Amino acid sequence: DKEFDGFFMKTAYRYPVRTVAPGAAVDPADMTPVHSLRPKSVIVSPVDGETLAPGAVKIQGAAWAGEYPITSVEVSADSGRNWRPAKLGPDKAKYGWRFWETDWSAGRTGSYVLMARATDEAGETQPLVEEWNPSGYLWNVAQQVRVEVSTVPAQPRVEQTPTVPPFPPQVKGACIGCHGEDMIAGQKLTRPQWGREIDKMTRWGAPVKPEDRGAIIEFLLSHFGPRH
Template identity: 35%
Template sequence: MTKLERSVGELYRDDPARAEAEIFGRRAEGRGASRRGFLGGAGLAAMTAAVGGTIVYSELLPEGLIPAAMAQTAPPPPAAPAAAPSGPQPLTYPGKSNGLILLQDRPLVAETPEHLLDDATTPTDKFFVRNNGQIGPETANPDAHVVVIDGEVNTPLRLTVGELKSRFRAVTYRLQLECGGNGRAAFSPQARGNQWGNGAIGCAEWTGVPLRDVLKAAGVKPSAVHTGYFGADPHLSGDASRQSISRGTPMAKAMDRHTLVAFAMNGQPIPHIHGDPVRIITPGWPGSTSPKWLTRVWVRDKVHDGAGMGGTSYRIPTVPIVPGSNVDGRENFADMHSMPVRSILTSHANGTKLAKGTRRLDIRGAAWAGDLDVRRVDVSVDFGQTWRPMRMSELRNRYDWRRWSGTIEFPTDGYYEVWTRAQDRSGRYQPHVAANWNPQGYGANPFHRIAVLIG
């Protein structure tokens, strides 16, 4: 094996393709034989040093797999020296956990590491942050904030939040809310947008009025096809004539009894960063259809064409395209509706170290599948060669996520990767790698993997 100028760990972080060639390719060439799923000699020694221990099941390690131990999935401790930023940085924002990872500050975007999503109900301080424009203006009197319902309705409405609360019956549901780009970092080549891992998801308790009740009060016309939502968040440019984002849904989704005009989160008024005083919650669909700082619901006789609609925005290919292609989405693309099946392990973080001699470990996590339910969750510790089914919890209501739990076993000390995969009620499993590449990076849902080192 040719001597490396940098460590394997540095290579995997900076140049995964070269790291793979150094460890696997040249060794195979030197022996005059192809390498498939096998690691040995100098390559095995280099990889062992990189991950910090003997790789159990190394003979099953898939070629081209970047070890989970090489991934940076958590920000440095808050007390880290104030040097030039390197790797993930922690979010610093009032009312939010500093365990969140700052992805972008304009607009403000922050991800929740999977191990912080270990609560059945996601605490507000651990809920991910996603904005498309500037943060909406604060309201001195939230109950006086006005929402307009107009368009293809018999009786346009102009309702204050106070009137929404007094005129309609409020409900509370635990609902999944997920960014359409969750998992984007798994695409190769890299797609445009924030490089989310699996943490652009939260499942809080939302209290509000079913949107369908408000629409029925306005009298939806037979010509109604789609909604268009508008919020008070200014465009990043500051141009008042431009919308930061304005998306909507087909009427069937708007009339789902779980689609809410929400004014409370986890039993408290919605924090300003999450849409105070009122927002839409469209569970199971891309979070861009759940606008914050809601000001208007426009019922339309055609598919909405606001900012964030059309082209490649929140749209995925209906036929495969070559990864890296520069396409405009005018042909063979469709709006992204239900989010794909996904599971995460939440009881332990990537890079977990366990005591020497540990042979069993109790684990738990979450799984969800947009409009669908989750049929099963399986876990593997031998690079996907065998899988063990996990126990599934009951749902509190539709669009709640499934909590799962179980026990895994380790035959010896060393380095392992714990993989989780879920299957939805239609029979679809999470794939091994991100599939259906698209320019904006929507729908990536490969297995969740964490590194575990014993001894």
């Protein structure tokens, strides 16, 4: 008969009710709880950076949503200018995955950007441009996969594992208890953004000592700032 008033509904899992500029501070009064999932899809084949031979290519992936099942997936092979429907798998259920595939004729050599966007039963479709929010909740912008069509055989792919620097004790104590190092490494925030993130986590209970705050921000900015 009323909204749950626990910590995560009142404080943590919230996003803006209006469009805000990237990095801007948001008044708590302008935030609402995350209460549903938006439609999302991923391309699993081909993979980003793959070189393909001209001819028939099967593009495959999966889509999922929340309370409303996935009803369609569209695929583009020209950076989103034109779209074609994909064939959906038989599974159709709320909160469930739905596999999809489509055939693409890669007739000319060159670079291509493949994209996929899903639509759920409520009519919501993945956006092509994502609206920013402080915690990145409900991020579901249409994925882009870049491929090269070439008559030259592809060279074996060498996977490069990003190097994550050793985390100093104060950063481990404040951050690693709740977040993996790879998640922190992917943020790429500015100094003000890291400062707000540290202050937010401190309010949520992260053990950040006042005397360590500056050193933590300096480490995060030096290794995981916008230029990295």
